[in-house]
Amino acid sequence: MNRQNLNYSKYTSRYSPRHPLAKHAVSQIGKLELRPQDIVKAMGYPQQHTIVTCDRLRHVLSSDILGLNGSDVDTYFSAHEFLKALLIVLDIPYETFADNITQIEFDLANYPYPLSQYRLRAVINFKFTAGANWMSRGVAASKANVYLPDDIAKLHHVERESIVQQCIHAHYKKYKGNLPYNGEINGYRLIVKQRHAVVDRIEYGLPECE
Template sequence: MSHINSQNLTPSKYTHRYTPRHPLAKEAVSQIEKCERRSQDIVQAMGYPPKHIISACDRLRHVLSSDILGLNATDIDSYFTAHEFLKTLLSVLDIKYDTFAKDIAQIQYDLAHYPYPLPQYHLRAVINFTWSEGANWMSRGVASSKAVAYLPQNIAKMNAAKRELVIQQCLAAHYAEYNGHLPYNGVINGYQLIIEQRHEMVDSIAYDLPQCE
């Protein structure tokens, strides 16, 4: 999406405070680097008065380092809403808003309909292995990796009924593939769903083995 190659940018005195994660932010940082614009000059051009330059620079850094471009409005002021700040910033940097309008709308939709950050779902089989004396850490690691039952990336955005159905389908598919076919006489005894948010476990659900047809 970016029209400016932002790969392998060497941070300079103009961009070292930013860690862009979204394509729009990478485009903005590339433009800042290209035009050699200081953060205080940018926010001043956006209309901030001198007494609010420091806090505005902090907000600019937050927006350009956020994966959702600061659109969750956790860092706002009396001058701009989260969306207005972004639109004004793009105007000051001579970046066309329409280029990223769809991305911005998607972020706003997700924030309105889903928790942020989205919880992470991990489904694993509970397996008992009979390790032989020759099973080193590498071979054990490979065998243990078979416990992962992969879930679709968008599972956190599904409603509860749909998510449960998909979990059951993934669980059954994993069991059909690995039951009786695991190294070191591995036996699947059940499944466990781990739910994490902000890198912390918030829930754990145990599942029985699927019913064989």
């Protein structure tokens, strides 16, 4: 590892950025060789608040929503103000990420956080032959995936149910009688996860196709 990488590790190892803006900010921290206490001091925090504010800084830069849900605030900055002050210190133009930040705030104001994750799959019975290797089995199994719109979690439950039914219908129409290893679709299963834990399973029968 060269000296530059050592410096990056020294100044950035406490952060686990998930959002593109956070990744850019952490990269900038490494380039500027800024310690957490240097950053919060430049943001205007008094010395007696250094430890707790450094924790807030780590939370913001490790959050997929940049801490904008206000779960970690203080008397100096709101969640939005904290982020703006941080960008100024890191010499990152706010305007570059303004639309992205606005979208996060809109989603937080209008949808639950975190959003549920939806996965829809066909329940298929394959008749694998003795010569079917792991690769061909994997390709066959991938046909069970039913792709849902990216914004499925943001839809009202009535609209979401309608979309699920449409996706099931389209998948069944495409793959009925057209699956490898004489695959037979027996139904569909919608898995709902919250914070990576399964919170609901919904079973669907076969649709009526014309």
